[in-house]
Structures are given as C-alpha cells and as structure tokens.
Amino acid sequence: MAWNKPLPHPTDISAPYWQGLQAHEVRLQQCEQGHWLFFPRTHCPTCGSRQLAWRQVSGAGQLYTYTVARVPTLPEFTDEMPQLLAVVELDEGVHINTTLVGVEPGEIRVGQRLRPVFDERPGSATLLRYTLVESNHPGVIHADAEPEAAAACAPARQLPQVDCKDLPAMRALVSETYSDWSNAITVTQELIDQFAALSGDDYWIHTDPERARRESPFGTTIAHGALVQVLMSRLKLPMAFEVTGYHNIVNYGSDRLRFPTPVPSGCRIHARYRIKSVEQAKSGTQVTMEINIHVVGQDRPSVINDLVMLYM
Numbered sequence: 617m618a619w620n621k622p623l624p625h626p627t628d629i630s631a632p633y634w635q636g637l638q639a640h641e642v643r644l645q646q647c648e649q650g651h652w653l654f655f656p657r658t659h660c661p662t663c664g665s666r667q668l669a670w671r672q673v674s675g676a677g678q679l680y681t682y683t684v685a686r687v688p689t690l691p692e693f694t695d696e697m698p699q700l701l702a703v704v705e706l707d708e709g710v711h712i713n714t715t716l717v718g719v720e721p722g723e724i725r726v727g728q729r730l731r732p733v734f735d736e737r738p739g740s741a742t743l744l745r746y747t748l749v750e751s752n753h754p755g756v757i758h759a760d761a762e763p764e765a766a767a768a769c770a771p772a773r774q775l776p777q778v779d780c781k782d783l784p785a786m787r788a789l790v791s792e793t794y795s796d797w798s799n800a801i802t803v804t805q806e807l808i809d810q811f812a813a814l815s816g817d818d819y820w821i822h823t824d825p826e827r828a829r830r831e832s833p834f835g836t837t838i839a840h841g842a843l844v845q846v847l848m849s850r851l852k853l854p855m856a857f858e859v860t861g862y863h864n865i866v867n868y869g870s871d872r873l874r875f876p877t878p879v880p881s882g883c884r885i886h887a888r889y890r891i892k893s894v895e896q897a898k899s900g901t902q903v904t905m906e907i908n909i910h911v912v913g914q915d916r917p918s919v920i921n922d923l924v925m926l927y928m
C-alpha cells in the first residue's frame with residue numbers, strides 16, 4: 617500500500633526516540649538532576665544540564681487535552697477523518713502530541729488513562745499513537761496489515777441468479793440502500809500523471825505538486841474527475857446477485873455524472889452501488905445502477921455515476 621503521509625526525519629538528537637519506537641519502547645531523556653524532558657534536546661530546559669541520558673519508560677499517561685478534527689489537517693489525512701488529535705501527559709510529566717486510535721470521538725474525556733500503540737509505517741518509521749487503557753485495540757499496528765487481503769482470500773460464494781427477462785425479479789433488485797464497499801485503491805500522482813499524458817489535460821492543478829502546494833485551495837494536486845470515474849474498473853463491487861439470460865450487455869452511458877468532491881493525490885478511494893431502476897426497453901432490459909466513488913472515510917462522494925446498461 618502506498619504511503620504518502622509525512623513521516624518523521626530523525627536527527628542526531630532525536631534518533632534514540634525513534635529507534636525506541638521501532639523497538640516498541642517509549643524512551644525519554646532524563647537529566648542528572650532527575651528532570652524528564654520531551655521533545656528530545658541537547659540540554660535540560662529545567663536546570664540547563666547537558667548531562668542527559670535516554671531511559672525507557674512505560675509510555676503510560678493520561679489525556680491532557682484533545683481536538684476532534686473533522687477537516688483534514690493536511691490533504692493526505694482525508695482518509696483518516698475524524699482525526700483525534702491529542703496531547704498526552706506521561707506519568708513522568710512530559711507532554712507528547714499524538715493521535716488516539718481505537719476510540720470513538722464521543723467516548724473521549726480529559727484525564728482518561730492511556731497506553732501507547734506502536735504504529736509501524738512502511739519504511740523505517742514507527743509512530744506513537746495512544747488508546748484507552750481499557751480498549752481492546754492491539755498495542756502494535758503492523759506495517760503489513762492489509763485489511764483487503766482477508767477479503768480477497770474469502771471463498772467465492774454462489775450468488776443468487778436473476779434472469780434479465782424476468783422483469784419482476786429484476787425490479788426486486790431496485791433499492792434505496794447502498795451495497796457494501798468495494799476494495800480500496802490509492803490514486804497516486806503517477807496515475808494522475810499518466811492520465812494527464814493520455815488525455816492531454818495536464819492543467820497544473822493535477823500535475824504540478826509544488827505549485828498546487830502554494831496556490832491550490834486543496835494544498836495538493838487533485839485527480840481528474842474523469843480519471844476517478846474510469847478507475848471504477850479497478851474497484852470490485854460486492855455484487856449481491858448475478859444477472860443471467862442475456863446474449864449481450866450494452867453500456868448505454870450515464871444518466872447523471874457528477875464530481876461533488878475532489879480526490880487529492882495519494883488518497884485511497886472505494887465504491888459502492890445500488891440498483892436505481894429497471895425498465896423494459898424495446899431491445900431488452902435497461903438497468904440503471906448508481907455507482908458512487910468516495911475517498912475512504914469521506915461521507916460525500918467524489919463521483920456519482922448513474923450507469924445505464926442494456927441486457928439484450
């Protein structure tokens with residue numbers, strides 16, 4: 617899985633802290649007078665001593681303050697909404713900025729006891745998150761955890777078959793409720809660049825990350841709406857039925873195509889669908905399927921496509 621989010625750049629001074637996290641330990645500096653300090657420094661801010669040693673601590677602490685961020689703090693975090701930004705007061709007295717995991721926003725209270733969660737990121741970085749002491753969230757998030765992998769391995773189940781000429785049965789598929797989500801894929805800058813080259817639409821808002829950082833309201837490049845629309849072919853919708861009894865399916869195009877929200881470069885997308893209508897046409901059975909593509913975690917879709925198919 618691509619990881620486009622900012623990662624720490626350890627310095628000579630902070631490297632022991634990051635090495636500690638890689639070993640699933642929280643390490644803090646302590647001066648010879650016994651003062652604890654964080655963030656990593658060359659001297660003690662309390663007494664000025666330069667005689668500092670790194671010590672392993674439990675990492676346990678309590679919630680000092682928090683914010684539930686419902687607007688991404690960076691475009692790269694769009695798929696993590698809401699972000700639970702927190703300041704944890706460790707039992708040694710130092711404060712650490714972090715994010716909470718495995719907790720619902722409504723459950724959070726200042727003063728709650730917290731324990732560390734070591735979040736292994738691709739490459740060399742491990743990040744320090746926190747969760748409630750009583751939470752059943754694992755203490756380590758492994759870099760290779762790939763939620764889709766399990767679904768991909770599930771045995772194929774036999775889908776109910778519906779004959780396209782059986783109009784009442786076809787109409788019974790019409791629903792107000794959306795399906796489960798498809799698999800998710802990452803819309804990388806490389807994909808966006810390839811689409812820009814193919815389509816000729818190389819407007820900077822798609823292709824120039826530097827300029828987009830400075831001038832775009834999104835703070836980063838965004839995918840072409842048409843690109844996100846065609847990426848549907850890479851998303852496997854969890855179909856609840858199988859249509860049979862046709863010689864040919866004709867893609868009739870779209871009754872409605874909208875791009876309500878942008879997809880920033882590096883975001884993950886997934887899709888869901890519902891059958892919107894079934895009509896008897898002269899040459900066959902016409903099915904309108906509403907397919908919505910969302911950035912993972914976003915309520916508003918990025919693509920709404922009322923796809924019309926004719927089963928002949």
Ligand SMILES: [Zn+2]
Nearest residue numbers: 647651660663
């Ligand atoms: Zn000191």
